Amino acid sequence: MKPDDADEPAWAVGRERPPAWRSGEGRVSFDNPWIGVTEHDAVAPTGRPVYYGVVRFKNVAVGVLPLHEDGTVTLVGQQRFPLRNFSWEIPEGGAPFDEPPLEAARRELREETGLEAAQWREMLRMELSNSITDERGVCYLATGFSHGEVEPDETEALDVARVPFRALLDAVVAGQVRDSLTVAAVLRAYHMAREGELPGELARAMLD
Numbered sequence: 001m002k003p004d005d006a007d008e009p010a011w012a013v014g015r016e017r018p019p020a021w022r023s024g025e026g027r028v029s030f031d032n033p034w035i036g037v038t039e040h041d042a043v044a045p046t047g048r049p050v051y052y053g054v055v056r057f058k059n060v061a062v063g064v065l066p067l068h069e070d071g072t073v074t075l076v077g078q079q080r081f082p083l084r085n086f087s088w089e090i091p092e093g094g095a096p097f098d099e100p101p102l103e104a105a106r107r108e109l110r111e112e113t114g115l116e117a118a119q120w121r122e123m124l125r126m127e128l129s130n131s132i133t134d135e136r137g138v139c140y141l142a143t144g145f146s147h148g149e150v151e152p153d154e155t156e157a158l159d160v161a162r163v164p165f166r167a168l169l170d171a172v173v174a175g176q177v178r179d180s181l182t183v184a185a186v187l188r189a190y191h192m193a194r195e196g197e198l199p200g201e202l203a204r205a206m207l208d
Contacts, residue, residue: 021043021044036055037055059096061126064139075160077160077161089179090181102140112152116146126139143202165189165190189206
């Protein structure tokens, strides 16, 4: 099976792919406002029959790297239920499929930090844990801030901190910051600064 060249890296164009997975519609075994779980009698690319479960998300994950002109980043820290851990993260949340992800990113930034950004730039798109979920994510770089009131969700107890980008990068590399959207956004921002994709003064402030 040949891939669609329009969505392929240059080095992958023309390569043969294994056969696709095959299955019917599946059965819904769990459903709530945020996710559904479907069960499938599937056939693997190797031809082997497999019983498969998929977590299907009802939102697109959005993350915002709020980058200030002095090279600092605004982060939020919060307790996370699934791993029972405290996590430092960029502001993030979910965009329902009928809402533009950028609008959701603006809302999450405002609610979690009180910041309103004048400039927005899409940084990257991701597939999160694509072996068991269909969740997709998009991260934005936000700059040029004005300040308003924090409006956290009724379940959120947030610690807001402003830290140097270089210190945040070091924490990501050391495994002290592990949230996937945050890790991806920080590494992408570092790449942007190194490759001349950001204004020189801002890049220098980030990397000094």
